[in-house]
Amino acid sequence: MGIRKNQKLLSNDERQRFVAAVKQMKAVGLYDQYVQWHLDAMGNMTTDPNFAHQGPAFLPWHREYILLFEQDLQAADKSLGNDGSIGLPYWDWTSETAIDPTTNRLWADDFLGPDGDSSDGQRVQTGPFATNTTPGSENWILAIHDPMDNNPVDFLQRSFGQDPQAPTLSTADQVSNILDLKIYDSSPWDSNVSGTKSFRNALEGWVTVKPAGQQPGMHNRVHVWVGGSMLPMSSPNDPIFFLNHCNVDRIWASWQVLHSAVDQYPPKNGQAQVGHNRDDVMVPWDGRNDPRPGQNGQLPRVTPGDLLNVAPLGYSYDALIGS
Amino acid sequence: MASKNLRYKNNRIGVVDVHGQKHLFIEGEHIPAVATGKDRQFISPHLPYQKFATLQDLGKAIVEYRGMDQRKKKK
Numbered sequence: 001m002g003i004r005k006n007q008k009l010l011s012n013d014e015r016q017r018f019v020a021a022v023k024q025m026k027a028v029g030l031y032d033q034y035v036q037w038h039l040d041a042m043g044n045m046t047t048d049p050n051f052a053h054q055g056p057a058f059l060p061w062h063r064e065y066i067l068l069f070e071q072d073l074q075a076a077d078k079s080l081g082n083d084g085s086i087g088l089p090y091w092d093w094t095s096e097t098a099i100d101p102t103t104n105r106l107w108a109d110d111f112l113g114p115d116g117d118s119s120d121g122q123r124v125q126t127g128p129f130a131t132n133t134t135p136g137s138e139n140w141i142l143a144i145h146d147p148m149d150n151n152p153v154d155f156l157q158r159s160f161g162q163d164p165q166a167p168t169l170s171t172a173d174q175v176s177n178i179l180d181l182k183i184y185d186s187s188p189w190d191s192n193v194s195g196t197k198s199f200r201n202a203l204e205g206w207v208t209v210k211p212a213g214q215q216p217g218m219h220n221r222v223h224v225w226v227g228g229s230m231l232p233m234s235s236p237n238d239p240i241f242f243l244n245h246c247n248v249d250r251i252w253a254s255w256q257v258l259h260s261a262v263d264q265y266p267p268k269n270g271q272a273q274v275g276h277n278r279d280d281v282m283v284p285w286d287g288r289n290d291p292r293p294g295q296n297g298q299l300p301r302v303t304p305g306d307l308l309n310v311a312p313l314g315y316s317y318d319a320l321i322g323s
Numbered sequence: 324m325a326s327k328n329l330r331y332k333n334n335r336i337g338v339v340d341v342h343g344q345k346h347l348f349i350e351g352e353h354i355p356a357v358a359t360g361k362d363r364q365f366i367s368p369h370l371p372y373q374k375f376a377t378l379q380d381l382g383k384a385i386v387e388y389r390g391m392d393q394r395k396k397k398k
Contacts, residue, residue: 045368046355053371122391148368150352157391163384165373191374192360205372216373223372231388233371 002070002315004246007089007106008096009318015111017086019128021076022239026140029293030072035144035236036291037065037284042233044148051283054191055276056184056267058204059252060304062245064285067313069242072292087315090246093222094172099160112240116158122228124156129239131155146232156238157228166224170217174209178202178218179255179322182262189272199255203248219248253310254321264308278305329379332390336382347378349385356381 010018025031041052041061052061070088078084091106098104099115107114113127124130131154132139145152161167178199186197193200195207202209205220216224222244223230229238236242256264268278275283285302310316326339337348347354347367356367356378364374365381370388375381 042368042371044355045366045371046357116391146369148355151389153391159391163387190359191366206374220372228391231370231372233368235372 002074002085002087003318004070004087004250004315005089005318007091007111007243008104010089012110014086014089017077017080017082018073018089019111020080021073021086023128023140024076024080025072028076030076032144033292034065034069035234038236039144039146039233041283045233049274051275053204054206055189056200056265056272057276057280057282057304059200059249060265060307061282063249063252063307063310063313064282064302066242066245066249067315070315088246089243090250090317091240091243092247093169093244094175097169106243112243113156114158115160116156116228118159118162121153121155122157122159124158124228129156142229142234142237144234144237146234149232149234158230158238159227161225161227163224163227165216166214166221168214169225170209170214170221174214174217175251175321178209179251179258181255182259184262184264184266185272186266187271189267189276203251203255218251219244250317251321253317256308256310257320258322265304276304279303327379331383331386334382334386336379336386338378338382345378347382349382354382354385 022031043050052058066088073088074084074086077086096104096106099107101108101114106112109127113124113129116122117125129140131141133141133154140156142154142156181196181199181202183197183199185200186193191201191206195202195209201207203218205216205218208215209217214221223235226238226240229235230241265278267276270277274280281301281303285299287298287301290297290299326337328335328337335350339346339348347356354367354369356365358365364376365378366374367381369385375384
């Protein structure tokens with residue numbers, strides 16, 4: 001059983017192994033497949049279905065996504081001569097809010113690296129994910145881009161707290177308030193469900209959450225607060241994406257423990273949009289050929305209903321909220 | 324067909340009303356966006372984690388995002 005830890009509790013060795021494994025995945029083309037999957041799942045957000053967002057499957061889709069990522073991370077760790085025992089860490093953005101790497105080691109040069117440089121196109125200048133295109137010294141070159149971006153850049157960008165919609169991150173009180181919601185999701189099963197009728201919509205971040213309502217909130221707010229490469233559909237280009245979603249998954253796991261007696265996933269039999277009902281096979285985990293380098297089989301067939309309990313999935317969290 | 328134009332950080336943002344449906348353009352490029360919910364806020368695949376009260380607000384935010392790239396390329 002793997003235990004997913006708060007990133008601030010990782011040892012120096014665990015931090016180094018996580019970074020090395022992520023970069024190994026990037027080097028062999030695995031990491032970019034995750035960026036592509038995310039892009040593909042979002043569609044065009046206007047006429048095509050969004051299989052991963054703005055609906056009940058937002059949480060199970062990303063649970064499967066980061067679970068596969070974690071398994072590939074562990075394989076990469078093994079390929080580097082370690083025992084593959086690393087887990088995906090989470091960023092508790094309600095408490096680790098400082099942007100100074102000396103105060104918040106999340107952004108230190110031996111881990112995720114710092115904010116972008118406002119005098120240089122918000123480019124991240126240092127740390128393991130600072131892009132270098134010099135032949136022979138290539139590092140973290142963004143290769144998968146939003147197809148609607150006519151002029152994408154190939155370097156990692158961040159812009160902490162600069163967007164007027166998200167100068168701060170969501171708070172512990174706000175997380176506590178959404179954990180009180182007793183309904184997982186409701187009709188119309190999209191980004192417009194009332195915040196009182198959808199834990200999923202509140203956690204995804206489409207509704208204001210008391211106290212001091214904010215929209216975007218929670219998960220969406222992290223994307224907007226980090227800014228830069230986290231803003232478009234290709235947001236997994238920034239590895240902080242995975243630490244955010246690990247925390248989102250932890251909040252969902254906490255809700256599942258607190259509300260085990262309620263319907264854990266209500267939309268069934270086509271009530272919600274395609275891919276978002278309890279027994280719908282999620283895209284791309286529908287048995288299609290596995291496009292990942294080194295994989296010759298098929299991807300698993302996974303439904304939201306398969307993912308409603310984390311224990312059988314082989315991981316747990318070092319700390320849930322409110323239990 | 325009615326249109327409203329504004330300039331924002333050297334970009335021309337236009338909102339064109341075609342048979343009651345509004346369309347956003349930045350420097351002539353059509354930006355896909357849909358109005359959603361009771362409050363008819365706009366969401367676009369260009370900035371998929373945010374909603375905007377008006378198409379002009381969405382246009383300004385996209386200019387800001389793209390400005391990061393342009394500042395770099397001018398160096």
